[in-house]
Amino acid sequence: MENLTSIAKTVRQDIVRMIASAGSGHPGGSLSGVEIAVALYFDIMNIDPKDVTKPDRDKFVLSKGHAAPLLYAVLGNRGYFDKAEFNNLRKFGAMLQGHPDMELVPGVEISTGSLGQGISAAVGMALAQKLDKSPARTFVLVGDGELEEGIVWEALMSAAHHKLDNFIVFVDYNGLQIDGRTEDVMNVGNIGAKFAAFDFDVIEVEDGNDLASVLAAARKACENKDGPTAVVCKTIKGKGVSFMEDKAGWHGKAPKEAETAQALAELEGR
Amino acid sequence: MAEMRTAYGQALVELGGENEDIVVLDADLSASTKTSMFREAFPHRHFNAGIAESNMMGMAAGLAASGKIPFASTFAMFGTARPYEVIRNLICHPNLNVKIACTHAGVTVGEDGATHQAIEDIAIMRALPNMRIYVPADAAQTTALVKKAAQEKGPTYIRMVRSACKDVYEEGEPALTKAADVLKEGAHISLFACGIMVEKALSAADALKEKGIEAEVINVAQIKPLDEEVLIASAKKTGAVICCEEHSVIGGLSSAVAELLAQKHPVKMAFVGIDDRFGQSGKPDELLKEYQLTEIAIESKAQSLLNK
Numbered sequence: 370m371e372n373l374t375s376i377a378k379t380v381r382q383d384i385v386r387m388i389a390s391a392g393s394g395h396p397g398g399s400l401s402g403v404e405i406a407v408a409l410y411f412d413i414m415n416i417d418p419k420d421v422t423k424p425d426r427d428k429f430v431l432s433k434g435h436a437a438p439l440l441y442a443v444l445g446n447r448g449y450f451d452k453a454e455f456n457n458l459r460k461f462g463a464m465l466q467g468h469p470d471m472e473l474v475p476g477v478e479i480s481t482g483s484l485g486q487g488i489s490a491a492v493g494m495a496l497a498q499k500l501d502k503s504p505a506r507t508f509v510l511v512g513d514g515e516l517e518e519g520i521v522w523e524a525l526m527s528a529a530h531h532k533l534d535n536f537i538v539f540v541d542y543n544g545l546q547i548d549g550r551t552e553d554v555m556n557v558g559n560i561g562a563k564f565a566a567f568d569f570d571v572i573e574v575e576d577g578n579d580l581a582s583v584l585a586a587a588r589k590a591c592e593n594k595d596g597p598t599a600v601v602c603k604t605i606k607g608k609g610v611s612f613m614e615d616k617a618g619w620h621g622k623a624p625k626e627a628e629t630a631q632a633l634a635e636l637e638g639r
Numbered sequence: 640m641a642e643m644r645t646a647y648g649q650a651l652v653e654l655g656g657e658n659e660d661i662v663v664l665d666a667d668l669s670a671s672t673k674t675s676m677f678r679e680a681f682p683h684r685h686f687n688a689g690i691a692e693s694n695m696m697g698m699a700a701g702l703a704a705s706g707k708i709p710f711a712s713t714f715a716m717f718g719t720a721r722p723y724e725v726i727r728n729l730i731c732h733p734n735l736n737v738k739i740a741c742t743h744a745g746v747t748v749g750e751d752g753a754t755h756q757a758i759e760d761i762a763i764m765r766a767l768p769n770m771r772i773y774v775p776a777d778a779a780q781t782t783a784l785v786k787k788a789a790q791e792k793g794p795t796y797i798r799m800v801r802s803a804c805k806d807v808y809e810e811g812e813p814a815l816t817k818a819a820d821v822l823k824e825g826a827h828i829s830l831f832a833c834g835i836m837v838e839k840a841l842s843a844a845d846a847l848k849e850k851g852i853e854a855e856v857i858n859v860a861q862i863k864p865l866d867e868e869v870l871i872a873s874a875k876k877t878g879a880v881i882c883c884e885e886h887s888v889i890g891g892l893s894s895a896v897a898e899l900l901a902q903k904h905p906v907k908m909a910f911v912g913i914d915d916r917f918g919q920s921g922k923p924d925e926l927l928k929e930y931q932l933t934e935i936a937i938e939s940k941a942q943s944l945l946n947k
Contacts, residue, residue, distance in 0.1 A: 472734065479700065479704050479729070479733070480732060480733040483724060483725075483729070486697055488697075489694045489700075489725070489729075490697050490698070490704065490729055492697070493698035493699060493700060493701020493704070494701040494702070494704060495701075496686065496698065497705030497706070498705070500662070500683070500684070501705075520691075520694055520697065520725070523693060523694035524697065526689070526694075527688060527691070527694055531686075
């Protein structure tokens with residue numbers, strides 16, 4: 370656990386650094402999902418960064434594709450590619466595009482960026498695992514704002530219809546979207562209850578930025594043999610950087626030099 | 640006379656027997672699209688997405704990313720326009736191996752009317768990089784192109800109509816998979832046609848011959864990429880081209896050919912297509928007449944283009 374905590378810290382710092390270097394990007398929703406992605410990539414998932422197309426590997430889909438820096442930071446730290454690539458984020462000719470591109474980045478299972486589409490593709494991936502009689506699972510990370518897209522509910526309906534017990538959805542429930550609080554912009558209401566109504570087993574995590582809680586929930590989700598599972602994680606947008614925390618304004622803005630220094634220092638615990 | 644969609648269903652069953660990776664998706668129209676034939680043969684490889692076309696395309700993308708060869712089917716209206724952005728961002732941009740095979744294209748859908756008559760589907764599919772487009776002229780060509788698509792990598796749109804259509808080809812002819820097939824040679828005017836308009840172009844050519852006009856008829860079954868060589872050669876030979884399609888004149892075969900010839904070999908052109916209007920209810924033949932998608936329309940446009 371100590372090790373994972375230290376990885377989560379490095380991932381946060383990498384997120385801040387790469388967005389600062391790019392001069393644009395989405396820090397808020399990248400920072401809120403760190404514990405979920407770290408728990409999956411460094412503990413839960415059966416993957417091999419040296420063999421990215423390994424049969425029967427678990428798959429992760431970042432449906433909230435704008436949190437690309439989170440995925441890149443986790444993949445880089447897990448050894449999928451050289452961390453030096455972080456410096457090229459969003460730059461012309463870069464492997465690390467503004468949103469994840471499966472044709473360019475080792476370890477990205479499907480291109481995402483347009484909200485709601487990743488989770489739909491993930492249903493297809495989980496179906497393929499079942500067709501192949503694979504023991505593997507498909508994990509999806511969606512944002513709470515993203516749940517406003519209609520295709521998400523089409524996807525949930527189909528995952529439940531096919532009783533995909535290998536389909537595990539993590540909701541990064543940070544309560545904010547670009548225009549403000551989700552409850553003000555378009556209230557999604559009781560997320561857990563809605564997933565339950567769509568025949569998902571629901572695990573609620575009070576603190577989705579607590580690694581131990583996220584890990585426990587992920588392990589429990591993997592034991593479910595009845596159908597798909599939703600792990601609804603309450604998180605803090607911009608978690609770890611005081612001036613970004615719970616601020617919609619930091620959804621899609623890069624920190625300036627002094628802000629970057631402060632953010633990195635705070636994350637370092639200084 | 641035979642139905643493209645029945646040929647499609649039969650081709651799927653054959654393909655499914657040869658290759659375990661073939662999977663089929665439908666959106667509650669399997670009886671109409673004939674993917675029900677595949678479901679009967681391979682129930683575990685047929686997924687009904689329900690009335691949710693966007694998610695059907697998303698699932699198809701996920702299956703393709705996992706090494707499967709998905710054929711996703713519904714009516715052309717609901718398989719192109721509604722899930723358009725999913726097709727763009729999740730299928731074409733990552734160049735995934737998804738075959739979008741739609742039936743009930745064009746006004747010959749008939750009685751269901753405008754909401755069900757896709758007449759801009761070629762235009763919007765054509766605008767997507769990586770997308771290949773097949774418009775078969777009859778049932779035999781449907782079989783051949785469906786099988787060809789299954790062998791190829793990358794996104795493909797296959798456009799079929801509802802009604803049974805007249806046979807242009809014999810089963811198994813080598814010409815069936817040609818991107819542009821010269822069906823009849825002629826020196827005075829070129830008729831480039833796709834889909835059900837191919838057979839009408841052939842009839843028009845016969846009628847024109849009696850008036851001393853020798854028309855060349857080319858079946859352009861592959862709208863994207865075009866067989867530039869064959870089309871330019873014909874334009875050079877005749878100096879006059881008419882494009883014939885059961886589709887809007889905006890963005891389809893007519894536009895594709897005009898874009899090509901404007902740059903490579905400009906010639907006089909005319910279009911037999913739907914002139915920026917929506918469809919409506921009626922019998923297929925009544926609608927073809929109303930929208931001037933007939934042998935007579937081709938004949939008269941050919942005569943006026945040649946000032947005869």
